[in-house]
Amino acid sequence: MTALRTPEPDEAEILTQLCLRSKAVWGYDAAFMTACRPALTVAVADWQQSDIQVAVDDGKIVGVAQVVYQGDAAELDKLFVDPDALGGGIGRRLFGWSVETALNRGAKVMTIDADPGAADFYRRLGAVDDGMVASTVVPGRFLPRLKLDLANVPPH
Numbered sequence: 001m002t003a004l005r006t007p008e009p010d011e012a013e014i015l016t017q018l019c020l021r022s023k024a025v026w027g028y029d030a031a032f033m034t035a036c037r038p039a040l041t042v043a044v045a046d047w048q049q050s051d052i053q054v055a056v057d058d059g060k061i062v063g064v065a066q067v068v069y070q071g072d073a074a075e076l077d078k079l080f081v082d083p084d085a086l087g088g089g090i091g092r093r094l095f096g097w098s099v100e101t102a103l104n105r106g107a108k109v110m111t112i113d114a115d116p117g118a119a120d121f122y123r124r125l126g127a128v129d130d131g132m133v134a135s136t137v138v139p140g141r142f143l144p145r146l147k148l149d150l151a152n153v154p155p156h
């Protein structure tokens, strides 16, 4: 049974390692993974600057989501599921938590700069395409930006 909870700041390194393991499922090479490391690092300061949630299965953290805010816009900064737990509904649950949390914060829209491999997952969950954005990690790489209009999210 998977439970969601707020992690503790002393779990930051566990979350960073989870993000790196999860990102690697798309088959990126070592140089790319090294370049991604700063963007995938969860820092203690994040607890002051964002909302974070983990999914836990049998005591093990198997997924993490992080939402950041700018004005009345939320951004899904991280959503990573452990490679051993993919396809089991954890991504959907953490996405649902992210939407609910952004709504509770008064956000009107949630944006996602998606890994190309994950873009269809977000479309499946109701996000729509909103152009392409330059990667902050690799010059010349572009990522699909998706957005979810939070005014149109049905209550659950």
Ligand SMILES: CC(C)(COP(=O)(O)OP(=O)(O)OC[C@H]1O[C@@H](n2cnc3c(N)ncnc32)[C@H](O)[C@@H]1OP(=O)(O)O)[C@@H](O)C(=O)NCCC(=O)NCCS
Binding pocket: 022, 023, 025, 078, 079, 080, 081, 082, 085, 086, 087, 088, 089, 090, 091, 092, 093, 113, 114, 115, 117, 118, 119, 120, 121, 124
């Ligand atoms: C993208 C990710 C978060 C999805 O998590 P997950 O737990 O495997 O997804 P779920 O099991 O909750 O899937 C929910 C639905 O989305 C679909 N789905 C999941 N991943 C998908 C993908 N990559 N492409 C298309 N559809 C996908 C599932 O089939 C399921 O559909 P259904 O409701 O018809 O059964 C996960 O694959 C992941 O962590 N990937 C690696 C890291 C990553 O790229 N994260 C996103 C960064 S932007």
